[in-house]
């Protein structure tokens with residue numbers, strides 16, 4: 001399987017992901033590929049849509065290089081969220097080179113998912129992992145962090161993005 005990171009405004013990033021019905025060899029292979037791509041691009045999270053697949057799969061590893069705390073989530077869903085909001089600067093492998101503060105992330109969340117062995121798992125967190133989980137689960141719903149910016153900032157993003165694209169093209 002040969003995959004590449006899909007970059008904004010690729011339409012696959014707008015698709016809603018489908019539930020994984022069965023954890024077979026193909027799903028395990030995809031999870032491993034996503035893990036390897038996340039590490040090689042030095043991301044801390046990756047959703048399947050970012051490699052062009054509309055399946056509810058996410059990999060996360062927030063530990064610095066050399067250590068690993070890999071989480072592989074199948075069919076994750078947020079089942080509880082506190083009504084407290086937090087601001088964090090976010091970036092995304094699908095919007096390379098652009099970072100901005102997202103103001104409407106929930107602080108504490110509870111996420112249920114299936115692990116690669118088919119076991120039901122729960123994560124409850126108030127830490128930065130909460131933000132990362134919300135960012136990745138957004139991907140499964142076709143939402144990018146730049147969609148969560150205010151209209152003014154979104155306008156600025158679009159301008160900035162054109163500049164980033166132009167610079168990239170000139171380099172090539």
Ligand SMILES: [Zn+2]
Pocket residue numbers: 091092093094135136139
């Ligand atoms: Zn992302």
